[in-house]
Structure formats: structure tokens, C-alpha cells
Amino acid sequence: MGFCFLSPLFFLCHLNDQSPDPFRPAEDSLGDNNPVAANLGTDNPDDFGACRICPFTGKKANRANKISFSAHKTKKLQFVNLQYKRIWWEAGKRYVKPRLSTKALKTIEKNGLDAVAKKAGIDLRKE
Template identity: 40%
Template sequence: MKVCEITGKVAIVGNNVSHSHHRTKRKFSPNLKTKRFWSEQEGRWITLKVSAAGMKTINKKGLAAALREAAAPKSVY
């Protein structure tokens, strides 16, 4: 299953809508890439399957903070 390891994004379902408004089901997949990130704390490369938004999060917050936030339980409210 395609899941971003940082943001948790998954495929969602929608419709293809033709010119005559005939609707058929389709799937919207997240923009996932397999990317290696250097971990300063561990001194090794970490390979993650991340979306483009996940890469931006890692660039903004840093790898350690992004992984910590991804592992934390999500609030329902």
C-alpha cells in the first residue's frame, strides 16, 4: 500500500468525470518517492518512502524532528 512515512498520506478515491458527466471510480495516489536522508544523530543513511510534502517537511524541520512527529500518536480533535 502506498503510504507516506512522514505525513501518513494514502491513496484516496474519487471520480473520473466525462464530458457527458458520466462518472467512473478512480484512485488518486500520493506523490511518493523513495529517498535517502543522512541522519546526523545515527551517522547513517535512512531510506524513506515520502511524498513531496513530506520532503518539504523534512527540509523545514529537520529529519529527527520530522521522524519524531510522525511517530507521535495523532490527536483525534
């Protein structure tokens, strides 16, 4: 190591070069194992809000513009209105509690839970 202006303790700590250099970040500080760093570099704008998708209808977040008083447009996401709802499943003789959109709830009331789940390809026996 080179000459250090910090303190004698710094020099004594780095005599053996066993500890990492304090001026250089560690290799694993922003590596592949860091979930925060992995999510910061997403190139696909559709990745945001991916967990907020209705399993019955497939509705997902809509990218829209937020328009200020000066008509400056900034991007925003309009999320789906997802709710946890306890629904009686007649074929299974029990309640299921899926997270679904309010539009899917209206569709289930109209067509029945079995028909909507079958059309969406959802197996209610797992829940």
C-alpha cells in the same frame, strides 16, 4: 458416478472415483489459501492502495470521480506521490532511504529528519 457421454477414457479414469469430478471445481481452488480470491472480495474500499501511505505524514489515496466527456462519473484513486529518497541522518551519521511523500520531504527540509520522525513515531535506527 452416472452415465458419461464424453469418452471411454473418461469412464476408465473415473471408475474408482479417486480423481475429482471435472464438472465440479476443487474445494481449494477458490478457498482461503488463494491470495487472489481473498483480495477480490474486499468490502472496504479503503483497502485499495493501503500500501501507498506515507509513514511520515499519513497521507493516503484519495477517492475521486473521473468525469468523461459525457459527464459520466466513475470512481478513481488519486495516489500519493511517494518517492524513495536518500536522506542524511545527522544523529545516526549515515544515510537512510525511506519511501516518503513529496510533502513529507518538504517538511523534513524545513524541520529536520529527527523532529519529523519523532512526531510520526518512526524509529530510524531500524532502517
